Every structure is written in structure tokens, then in C-alpha cells.
Amino acid sequence: MLDALLSGARAGQSGVLVLRGEAGVGKTALLEYVVGRAADAQVVRAVGVESELELAFSSLHQVCRPLLGHLDVLPAPQRDALSVVFGLSSGEAPDRFMVGLATLTLLAEAAETEALVCVVDDGQWLDRASAQILGFAARRLLAERVAFVCAARSGVGDATLSGLPELVVPGLPEKEAWTLLLNNVHTPLDAAVGAQIIAECHGNPLALLELPRTLTAADFAGGFGVPDSRDVPERIEASYSRRLSQFPAECRLLVLAAAAEPLGNLAVLHQAAGSLGVDVSSLRVAEDAGLLTLGGRVEFAHPLIRSAAYGAATLEDRRRVHDALALATDAEAEPDRRA
Ligand SMILES: Nc1ncnc2c1ncn2[C@@H]1O[C@H](COP(=O)(O)OP(=O)(O)O)[C@@H](O)[C@H]1O
Ligand SMILES: [Mg+2]
Numbered sequence: 001m002l003d004a005l006l007s008g009a010r011a012g013q014s015g016v017l018v019l020r021g022e023a024g025v026g027k028t029a030l031l032e033y034v035v036g037r038a039a040d041a042q043v044v045r046a047v048g049v050e051s052e053l054e055l056a057f058s059s060l061h062q063v064c065r066p067l068l069g070h071l072d073v074l075p076a077p078q079r080d081a082l083s084v085v086f087g088l089s090s091g092e093a094p095d096r097f098m099v100g101l102a103t104l105t106l107l108a109e110a111a112e113t114e115a116l117v118c119v120v121d122d123g124q125w126l127d128r129a130s131a132q133i134l135g136f137a138a139r140r141l142l143a144e145r146v147a148f149v150c151a152a153r154s155g156v157g158d159a160t161l162s163g164l165p166e167l168v169v170p171g172l173p174e175k176e177a178w179t180l181l182l183n184n185v186h187t188p189l190d191a192a193v194g195a196q197i198i199a200e201c202h203g204n205p206l207a208l209l210e211l212p213r214t215l216t217a218a219d220f221a222g223g224f225g226v227p228d229s230r231d232v233p234e235r236i237e238a239s240y241s242r243r244l245s246q247f248p249a250e251c252r253l254l255v256l257a258a259a260a261e262p263l264g265n266l267a268v269l270h271q272a273a274g275s276l277g278v279d280v281s282s283l284r285v286a287e288d289a290g291l292l293t294l295g296g297r298v299e300f301a302h303p304l305i306r307s308a309a310y311g312a313a314t315l316e317d318r319r320r321v322h323d324a325l326a327l328a329t330d331a332e333a334e335p336d337r338r339a
Contacts, residue, residue: 001167002034005147009041009115014141018123018161019151021169023233023304024206027151030169031119034149041115041147042066048125049262050307055336057085059130060103063118070109078102085129096129100136107137111145120150122303124157135161171203180208204232206302214239233304240308243289250282252309255292257321258283259309262337264297271328276320 005015019027035043046062064082071079081094082102110116120126120134138148138161152160154168172180177198182189201207230238244252257272258264273280286292292300300306310318329338 002030002149003037005149006034006037006041006115006117009111009117009145009147012143012145014111014144014146014148016138016141016148016164017150018164018166019149019169020154020157020166021151022154022204022231024204024210024236024302025169025171026205027153027169028121029205031121031149031151034117034147035119038115038117038147041117042110043117043119044110045119045121046126046130048120048122048127050125050303051260051262053125053127056127056129057133059120059126060133061086061130063120063130063134064103064106067106067110070106073109074102074105078105082106096132097136100133103133104137104140107141107146108144115145115147118146118148120148123150123152123160126160131160135164138164171201172205172208173203174198177201177203177205177208180205181212184209185212200232200235202232204236206304207232207236210236210239214242237304237308237311240291240305241312243291244286244305244309244312247285247289248282250278251285252313253317253321254278254280254283255286255309256313256317257325258292258298258300259306260318260321261298261325264299266294266296266298268325268328269298272321272324275324275327 001017005017008015019030021027035045044063044066046059048059052058064086068082068086068088071082074082077098078101080089080091081098083089084091084094085099107116107118123131126134134148134150138150141148150161152158171177178194181194181197181201197208197211201211244255247255253276254269254273257276258269261268261272270280283292283294287294290301291305292298313321326338331338
């Protein structure tokens, strides 16, 4: 379906697909596949972040920012509407319909010369305004050479971009689930234990990768017997919490700070670490464990690590890191975020 969407866009037929499924089932992996296949096209991306839910138009801005060079060719009322919502000019809050129309025109203009692939991840956390506008545009794409693919977590994201064509991402079939499990378990695995892990993970690849990490040798030898009534993503998150709880306190505090900082901005994190009195190098432990990476940005290997870190923290620690992050956030440039 994704290949068809891409070739359609190349041939001048826009297409839309919303990927739905539980956390860890492989939605982001499928979006990466799309991006990998779109080398000949322009790609714009946005990622919903839970703590940015209240910042109107923040996700739409991620999608449109690389395309704003085309702003000049938009009809004046549309251009003005987008300029105001992105803070490029001042004016009264524009009509939502005009913003939607402007977004549609902008996408169409950008796709005039080459196919445009628009990839939105974690759609369940799009701010409402962005979800509304992107949905408006996605419903009206016709012959613009645009492929629009969005992933949304089932449950919390069920209402996100509803009414658009969708693909429910199922778990891996049993054979593939076994392959993935056995490729990543490096101790002898009791056949009955393996069968139980397979049964309980329901083919969720992240569960197959993560849950065996916090099982003990005794569990592997046949003690993995207590049925767990929680759903799969909850158990993945609990496994992450268990791993995090074994890190040194300074590392945990910084992982919490990173979890509370929506943009993965390293400079902000450095400054926040300074006011917390902790060295950023303490994060190395979490990095070595594969839970996050510090490249140009701080990136969690999966959003469930972020929620595990935040959920496991004490109220006092959360206050401390939010305080430090606010101090590190520019009051002039980003007053909303600082607040
Ligand atoms: N088909 C697959 N085979 C093997 N591993 C997979 C597959 N799909 C996803 N994964 C792995 O499972 C983990 C979770 O996938 P991800 O795409 O992040 O899930 P989601 O975005 O649905 O929460 C990642 O480590 C990913 O590499
Ligand atoms: Mg994902």
C-alpha cells in the first residue's frame, strides 16, 4: 500500500494513508520505509510530541516550514493567514478555513515540480489546530503529486484524522515473531518460556525486543510463569521503568529532563543540567543502554521510554527539571514553551 501511494504520487495522483496500531507495533518503522523509498521526492516531516499538545499549529509549522519559500505565490488572504499563524507577521487570528486552504495550496505549489511526501509520526499528539488543518488538506488532495502518510497510536489516537483511508498495522506473524525473539536472546531459552513470550507479545516487535531484556536467567529457565494481565504497551513501559530504575540518580534525573523537554534541544538540556548541578555526561549510561541517542538532538529510541521516565519520576524531581528547563528557555523567543 505504501509503495502504491508513492508511485501514485509520482504519477500525479495524490494519496493519503493513516497507519494505526498499538505502541511498538512498527508504525515508525513503516514511515522510515516510506522516507527511504522517497529519495527522488521532497520529504517533509512532523512528529507529534505529547507535551506540545497545547501549542496551536506547532506540528503544522513543522510540515510547512521547509515549504515557506512558496508562500509568495499564494493568494494574499491565504498567505496572510499562514504568516500570522506561524508568527511571521502580526494580525488578527485568521479563519481556520483560510489556514486550511492556504496549507492545501502550499502543498500543491510545492508538488508542482516534483512529488511531495508528507510524513507525520505520532499523530495522536498533534495539537488540535494542526490535526484539523492537516485533515482538511488531506481530505482535499486530488491530482497534486502529494503522498500524505500519518501514523497514530490506537486508543488515544483513534479520533486523529478519522475518516481518511487507513491501514491497521497488525503484529508480526508467529514465525517472524520467533525469528525476532531468537535473534535477540543470547541465553538458552526454554521452549515453553519462548512459547509463552510469543503468546504474550501478540507479535508486537518492540515487546519481543524489550521484554526479554528484563527477564532473569531464572525466568528463561522456566520461571516465566505468572500471567500478566496488563496490555502489551503497558508491559513494555514497565520493562523500561525497571531498566531506568537501575541507573545512577544523576542519570535518571537527566533522562527525566530530556523526557520533559519536547524538542530534544541539546543546548537547552546542557543548560538545564547546569542548573540541576549534574554533568551531561551522566547520560552516557542511558545512551550505552540504547535508550536514547545524543547526536545533534536528544532522541529517545521509542516514545514509551519517554513516558516511562516521566511516569516513574517523583513529583519533586519533575518540578526540579521543569524549573531548570524553563530557566534554559528563552523568554523572548519562546514565551509559550517557557510558561
Ligand atoms: N517488521 C519488523 N521486524 C522487526 N523489527 C521491527 C519490525 N517493525 C518494527 N520493528 C522494531 O520494533 C521497534 C518498534 O517499532 P516502531 O516502528 O518504533 O513502533 P511504533 O512506531 O508503532 O511504536 C523498533 O525497534 C523497530 O525497529
Ligand atoms: Mg512510533
